[in-house]
Amino acid sequence: MVVQLVEQFREKYSVTSILKVLEVPRSSYYRWTKGFGEHKNEHEELIIEICKATKYRNGHRKIRAILKRDHHIHLNRNTVQKIMQKYHLQCRVKPKRRWKSQGESEVIAPNIINRDFSACKPNEKWVTDITYIQYGSETLYLSTIMDLYNNEIIAYKVYNHQQTPLVIDTLEEALDKRHQPEGVIIHSDQGSVYTSYIFQNYVKEIHMISSMSRRGNCWDNAVIESFHSNLKAEEFQYCKFNTLSNLEVISRVEGYIHHYNEDRIQAKLGYLTPKEFGLNAA
Numbered sequence: 001m002v003v004q005l006v007e008q009f010r011e012k013y014s015v016t017s018i019l020k021v022l023e024v025p026r027s028s029y030y031r032w033t034k035g036f037g038e039h040k041n042e043h044e045e046l047i048i049e050i051c052k053a054t055k056y057r058n059g060h061r062k063i064r065a066i067l068k069r070d071h072h073i074h075l076n077r078n079t080v081q082k083i084m085q086k087y088h089l090q091c092r093v094k095p096k097r098r099w100k101s102q103g104e105s106e107v108i109a110p111n112i113i114n115r116d117f118s119a120c121k122p123n124e125k126w127v128t129d130i131t132y133i134q135y136g137s138e139t140l141y142l143s144t145i146m147d148l149y150n151n152e153i154i155a156y157k158v159y160n161h162q163q164t165p166l167v168i169d170t171l172e173e174a175l176d177k178r179h180q181p182e183g184v185i186i187h188s189d190q191g192s193v194y195t196s197y198i199f200q201n202y203v204k205e206i207h208m209i210s211s212m213s214r215r216g217n218c219w220d221n222a223v224i225e226s227f228h229s230n231l232k233a234e235e236f237q238y239c240k241f242n243t244l245s246n247l248e249v250i251s252r253v254e255g256y257i258h259h260y261n262e263d264r265i266q267a268k269l270g271y272l273t274p275k276e277f278g279l280n281a282a
Contacts (some may be wrong), residue, residue: 005018005022006018006019043073043075043079043083044083044086044087046067046071046073047063047067047080047083047084047087047089048087048089050063050066050067051063051084051089054066054259054263054264055234055259056089056090056091057091057234057259057264058091058264058265059090059091060077060080060081060084060090061077061267062265062267062271063080063084064077064080065265065271066265067080069265069271091234108190108194108195108212109200109210109211109212110211110212111211111212111213111214111220112185112187112209112211113125113127113185113187113211113220114220115219115220115222117148117222117223118148119147119148119149120149121149122147122149122150122178122278122281123147123149123178123181123184124148124149124184124185125147125148125149125184125185125187126145126146126147126148126154126174126184126185126186126187127145127146127148127186127187127188127221127223127224128143128144128145128146128167128170128171128186128187128188128194128224129143129144129188129189129221129224129225129228130142130143130162130166130167130191130193131144131228131231131232132162133158133232133236133249133253134241134242135236135239135240135241135242135243135244135249136242136244136245136246136248136249137242137244137245137246138160138246139160140158140159140160140246140249140250141158141159141160141161141162141166142156142157142158142228142231142253143156143157143158143159143162143166143167143169143170144156144170144224144227144228144257145170145171145174145186146223146224146227147178148223149278149281150269150274150275150277150278150281151223151227151266151268151269151274152261152274152275152278153227153257153260153261153274154174154177154178155170155171155173155174155177156170156173156253156257157169157170157173158249158250158253160246162193163193164193164196164198164199166193167188167193167194167199168198168199168202171186171202171203171206175206180206182206182207182208183207183208183209184208184209185208185209185211186203186208186209186210186211187211187212187213187221188210188211188212188213188221189212189213189218189220189221190212190213190214190215194212195212227260230260231253231256231257231260234256235252235253235255235256236252260274261273261274261275262275
């Protein structure tokens, strides 16, 4: 993958500049080029094709599962890993984030979820959060809602502000798509938009149950935090801040969420996609 990227951009940029952006040592690059173009067997060709189709987002375990599920090819996990290492197809690893507690918890709504991110049926537990995206001409804010039954993103909105209408509009879209269910637990952090009177009053009016993380504790809403982290790491990994138009950012977000729901298999779901798991259980 690195060799192909260098070949693609070397007419405009020096090899040194490209490798610096990719954080790849020159010695590693030139070592890789020695084996570039050598004959590939059919399994290697197929694995390269799958990795390319999934935008190099999957590790060897998921690639092995795709080979088994879609192509009826049974390869040892180590074999798949060696092939991916040989052609530098490993997925991007998210950097670990260090979190610091901001003191004692102040309970606004009880933490009903209490880190139990499992659900026995659809529309039992939803989690929601806002993240900022700084790759467009201005900072944009993405609000998403996920159903913990199959980890499907059931609604999302991208606005240029993070005020109460952002989260209410996202919740309204989720309710419309799921035919106005009642009694759903909606879990969020203690951000000001979620603790606002307008939002909390709306939750009561539509007969939902509010649950909130403890203040300053990201692990209490870890699943949706992880989704936002994956989106940025996988979709915007080669983008610099403020280098895209807002429309390009929104298009990338839409494309990634479609990929996540329709194509991205998850070990938790038995190596099915969220949509597949939901349909199998219906």
